[in-house]
Amino acid sequence: MPHFPPQPVTVVPVPGESPKRAQSVAAQLMLPCRDQAGSADLLLVVGEVEAWLELEGVKVNVQFDSAAMRHRRKGGHNELLGRAVGVKADRKPSIFDATGGMGRDAFVLADLGCAVTLCERVPVLLWLLQEALSLASVSRYEPVRDAAGRMHIRSGDSRCRLWRLARSFILTPCSRSERRRQP
DSSP: OOOHHHHOEEEEOOOOOHHHHHHHHHHHHTOOSSOOOOOSEEEEEEESEEEEETTTEEEEEOOTHHHHHHHHTTTTGGHHHHHHHHBBBTTTOOOSSSSOOTTTHHHHHHHEEEEEEEEEEOOOHHHHHHHHHHTTTOOOOOHHHHHHHEEEEEEGGGTTGGGGGGSSEEEEOOHHHHHOOOO
């Protein structure tokens, strides 16, 4: 499979809000910052409180206390992901998520009581994860705050960290073609 370079990210402020935080994030991540960008640009939209990625009008954010994540929490121990890693009432394994991404699966496992370490090498995703974890730690929902307390985010390539975590689970996503082949 060919490797394509990632699309460059441009930081823009949320329309109508102060651009100061967006400018600060752009400087921290060493990304360009503009008042507004073209519709084909991959954007990191940064507001005074919220932030998200946007491409051609499609927004993707990391928000652990969102309605969608609260709905997913209702699955509790019947959550397939929890069963897959062996979560039981008396067994809460330590998890190493080698591909942190948007952190949704990691949050579900932390909500089920597991200590979860996420590793993310893409600076923009790392920043979004750190922001989401910071907001979750002060959420008005106690279970969200508790789960956030069991999550730890590390930067860098997960392959460099694996040797230290030999007894932990490693989560890796399946490619779509592999999922279709499975019965």
